[in-house]
Amino acid sequence: MAIPVETFFLTPDAQGTLQAQIQQMVAEGILSGRFQRGERLPSTRALARHLGVSRITVTLSYTELQANDYLTSRGRSGYYVSDSAPEPPAFSTPQKRHETVDWSRAIGQRFSGGVTPRRPSDWARYRYPFIYGQTDPTLFDHANWRLCAIQALGVPNFRALTTDYYDQDDPELIEFIARHTLPRRGIIANPDEILVTMGAQNALWLTTQVLLNPRRTAVIETPCYPALRDILTLSRCRLAPVPVDGQGLPPDAIPQGADVIFTTPSHHCPTSVTMPLDRRRALLARARDLDALIVEDDYEFETAYLAPASPALKSLDTDGRVIYAGSFSKSLFPGLRLGYLVGSAEFIQEARALRASVLRHPPGHMQRTAAYFLRLGHYDALIKRTAKALHTRRLVIEAELAHHGLTVAGQSTHGGSSVWVKLAAGLDTAQLAETLRLRDVLIEPGQPFFVGADAPTNFCRLGYSSIQADLIPEGISRLAAALT
Amino acid sequence: MAIPVETFFLTPDAQGTLQAQIQQMVAEGILSGRFQRGERLPSTRALARHLGVSRITVTLSYTELQANDYLTSRGRSGYYVSDSAPEPPAFSTPQKRHETVDWSRAIGQRFSGGVTPRRPSDWARYRYPFIYGQTDPTLFDHANWRLCAIQALGVPNFRALTTDYYDQDDPELIEFIARHTLPRRGIIANPDEILVTMGAQNALWLTTQVLLNPRRTAVIETPCYPALRDILTLSRCRLAPVPVDGQGLPPDAIPQGADVIFTTPSHHCPTSVTMPLDRRRALLARARDLDALIVEDDYEFETAYLAPASPALKSLDTDGRVIYAGSFSKSLFPGLRLGYLVGSAEFIQEARALRASVLRHPPGHMQRTAAYFLRLGHYDALIKRTAKALHTRRLVIEAELAHHGLTVAGQSTHGGSSVWVKLAAGLDTAQLAETLRLRDVLIEPGQPFFVGADAPTNFCRLGYSSIQADLIPEGISRLAAALT
Structure with a gap:
């Protein structure tokens, strides 16, 4: 796509010639990753008019950038970011800003630092995601x-x-x-x-x-x-x-x-x-x-x-x-x-x-x-279909937990999409979750759900709304194996 | 559409026979407007199972409701709300609740009562809507x-x-x-x-x-x-x-x-x-x-x-x-x-x-x-098209205001989608807006924009993002006419 001419600004008190400033703007755009390979630059005429400079100044800048392999010319269709232009760095580009604001003072109220656990946004890449509250593409209509x-x-x-x-x-x-x-x-x-x-x-x-x-x-x-x-x-x-x-x-x-x-x-x-x-x-x-x-x-x-x-x-x-x-x-x-x-x-x-x-x-x-x-x-049809699938999964997960001698704490009498599991006293399910994550299993540690100083660490929630019934047994096996 | 069986609940401590309770539930649903003419009732079998009552009880209730013209039977396809069922009242149905909560005490923080003006939600029905910030269907892509x-x-x-x-x-x-x-x-x-x-x-x-x-x-x-x-x-x-x-x-x-x-x-x-x-x-x-x-x-x-x-x-x-x-x-x-x-x-x-x-x-x-x-x-194409149309409208509205000797206060040098108009000192644009509304013209009174005790009443904002250029002259004429 074309790089819009409005992206370019001349700073009145900038150093260097106009030509150098234009070259620098283009190069910085490429180096920062904002202008990507194959994108078309504004025409020399459009950029010159936009910046209020002579067209020859822009042409000289573009020619120089072409010599340095930032740009390539395709005849009458104009200038493009070269396919061999320098790559933007993988690390974040250094800011020209020198921030002087003291944010520790400037922030009037803080909202970060809550207890709500952050679940991995790439949960769908795990094979056994016992997570809660995401949508199952196989069920949703x-x-x-x-x-x-x-x-x-x-x-x-x-x-x-x-x-x-x-x-x-x-x-x-x-x-x-x-x-x-x-x-x-x-x-x-x-x-x-x-x-x-x-x-x-x-x-x-x-x-x-x-x-x-x-x-x-x-x-x-x-x-x-x-x-x-x-x-x-x-x-x-x-x-x-x-x-x-x-x-x-x-x-x-x-x-x-x-x-x-x-x-x-x-x-x-x-x-x-x-x-x-x-x-x-x-x-x-x-x-x-x-x-x-x-x-x-x-x-x-x-x-x-x-x-x-x-x-x-x-x-x-x-x-x-x-x-x-x-x-x-x-x-x-x-x-x-x-x-x-x-x-x-x-x-x-x-x-x-x-x-x-x-x-x-x-x-x-x-x-x-x-x-x-x-x-x-x-909606009604979806709810029926979902409930049926959850029922199947529930039967499987309960059977598997029982098979491995694991305790469901808090029996749901109506249904739901998760089980609350109590493990051996003193066990830390946060550590367990880390171990299991490396084995392609996601579980939710229970401690953040408790209020108060002596929150037990040996509970976890196993959601089954995003895992197919046939994957549950292996997932629970891996959970059980990590406990021994 | 069918009325879902889950709509029905028996209240354990309700008065009257089960049959009467079912009749009442159906009749109340119709009278409150929740069940509408032509909608199918749950089958007698489904409702009986759902409520845990015998099927004959449900059948008797439905038959009685049919006799009273609430319901009509269409043979094997079941019971429907009759086309001549009693109409729900146009006024809101009396609540069975007797609210005892003292909301003047129960509300911990109040958020209503701000100065942001409420614009009429039916603005699109006015012929000359000089309002701000809504979308023009003739411009939006x-x-x-x-x-x-x-x-x-x-x-x-x-x-x-x-x-x-x-x-x-x-x-x-x-x-x-x-x-x-x-x-x-x-x-x-x-x-x-x-x-x-x-x-x-x-x-x-x-x-x-x-x-x-x-x-x-x-x-x-x-x-x-x-x-x-x-x-x-x-x-x-x-x-x-x-x-x-x-x-x-x-x-x-x-x-x-x-x-x-x-x-x-x-x-x-x-x-x-x-x-x-x-x-x-x-x-x-x-x-x-x-x-x-x-x-x-x-x-x-x-x-x-x-x-x-x-x-x-x-x-x-x-x-x-x-x-x-x-x-x-x-x-x-x-x-x-x-x-x-x-x-x-x-x-x-x-x-x-x-x-x-x-x-x-x-x-x-x-x-x-x-x-x-x-x-x-x-997006860029849309912005160009919108700017062009706004430019035309702006030229028209400025010419019309000048023609009627009205003062634009605060000249925009770049564009925008509204003009800020100053009328004769002491004039109340809130009253003017009311008068104009009856003449199919909407304007925004200016007083709510000012902060402080002595907010002037003689300003108004005329938006032109939702009015076609060819309607502007008549709209401004009506505004000018209301001032004399």
Whole structure:
């Protein structure tokens, strides 16, 4: 492709002749890797006019660069970066800047350094990736997603694609969520009680900002979703971790003074335990006694293949006390970045204002595509197919773990896409993960899920949403072999 | 379409027989508008199994509902919502909830109530929309955008579409921005100095969070972009508004104690004034003296059709003192929600961590589509075509304003897509906008752009990015007529 003429600037106080400056700009572009072999330079006429110099100056610069093999001339079609031009260095080019800003002082608030583990971005290159939350290309209905996206790109949807919705959402997606998605969870909500978010991450973040401040106390489950813990830590609220048992969060253990209770009743993260109906009622009663709010992260309810999904905690809530966070990241794909919040209109109004300030709205095209995919029934078919595959994988992984005498801690009664495994006391699964990585196996160490000083190191999560059933036995064998 | 069986739940402590409960669920679904005429009910067998009741109970409920004309039976194909079923009320259905939460207490932080004006979402239905920042379907290259999106939906891009990038971005978009977009602004940056954001709004928000806190002072231009003012107000930093003159922000007027200076040198918002090179250098020198940072919002540099775009302030910065915010919202479309931040790696690291906490990353599909559109040269062609059309419109609107004796305040020397108009002292453009709206003309009142107590009411912004040149004269005539 052609290098645009706008790339070139003369610096008024630069050293050297104009010709030398032009040569230097071109050479630096090539050496820094910005101009690549075979790319066409601007014509001498265009560059001369752009820089306000004579054409002969540019021609002399180009000729000199040609002699040095930076450029090659192809007759009337102009000058190109030579195929034998010097290679840009593999290391980063030295900056001409001499930065004087003291960033240790200039940064007003720090956000790096959370506990959320960084998973390798090249996970797909591992043969046995027991990782969580990525999309399996063998299960996802890519063809129909593509068709829905193409429909959403059509001329009748021009406004849905391009418009600035300000603080609003795609009305078609909101309508589908209200009429179909939420009623399946037993929830009835009006459009002003629903906000589309950039995935569940964004839903939890918005909720935290609206409900908490440094004088308020948030209850979190331990172990819990590490990203939630990072979000809460950044909000500088008070944190009250409550250990979960075999039925999820125990209401009696929630301390006095709790303002907001974060919970994952459908599938506790990371143990996959489902909270029974009795406990859900008890939790609501406890929240009422404390005059606390509940944030229900209903991730993964769609993967209920062992028993039907139980209605959401929100469906039992007559007080308006439960704020519900849903996501399409697990059931569709995480790169979609679409989720939703459901709560009282007063709450949604504040979350909407904050979302508008932070990012305005999730892209209209993604919203409209999701609305089509849902409405045409592809979503339901996908969920059925996924649940079936996950069920098979679950049976295999449980059998293999049992075969090797490994312990599943926290039995999921409804399904899910991961198992939580307890290994021998004192074992460090972070080290284990490193060892296994060299043997083509990825696992997730459990320590970051725990809140508090004495976090055990001998747990790990094995996701099975991105590994085929027939690869599970060898993967678990390698895990078991690394333990001996 | 079929009503999914999962929509139905039996409440354990509900009143009445099972049959009555089922009837009620169906009737409520119809009356609330969730089940619509012609939609198929679950089969009696499926619903019975789902609810754990006998099939005869479901059959009796359906028969009763049929007698009441809620349902109709179509022989072996099942039960459908009757075409003469009761209509859902046009008003919202009464909630069974009795909300007890005191939201005035439960909300920990408020975000609503900003000064950013809400523009009518039905602006496209007005014949003379002098509004700013929406996309003109006659200019945007929808066909090629669609082709790029379809390419980005292809099988080879499956990972780019679906993957959870965690805190990272699409490497192809980052590469294009680094190699092509930024060099046109005179900026050389490494990939770790670039972060993709959800539009310029998100870029400014992230910057504010990282750089400011309640003990720091932000300088803003007055008048200024109202959304920036809202963002800064929510950050609870100290605000120092500095009035702009005919060359933009005057460096000498920046007070001692300034920590971060927000400026729009390419086109001042809302006056469209371009800051000359000398003043840019003076501004950098002033920032160095104060040891302050500068946030350069380089929106709309692409619409330079009167004179070539001058290099960005960032290109003159050798200290690392300038943070650069770019956007594709104006040059492509706002619904894309893509922009970018450029700054020192230390700063970008914190902004990246915050973005990951708030929303993880902008959707991969939008990033990849933009990368293709840019790389294939459609973007440059679009910008040229847009600039040409804007130039024509600009000549028309200036001529019409002059014809009616109206004053353009703040002459843009480079281009832009709006004019800033000063009307007679004491006139209230908010009232004027209301009057004009009834006459099919939309304008933007100027008061929200000003910071401080004595904001003048007699300014307005007339955008011309969404109105055809041939409609401008009549629109301006109506504006002038409303003034007499």
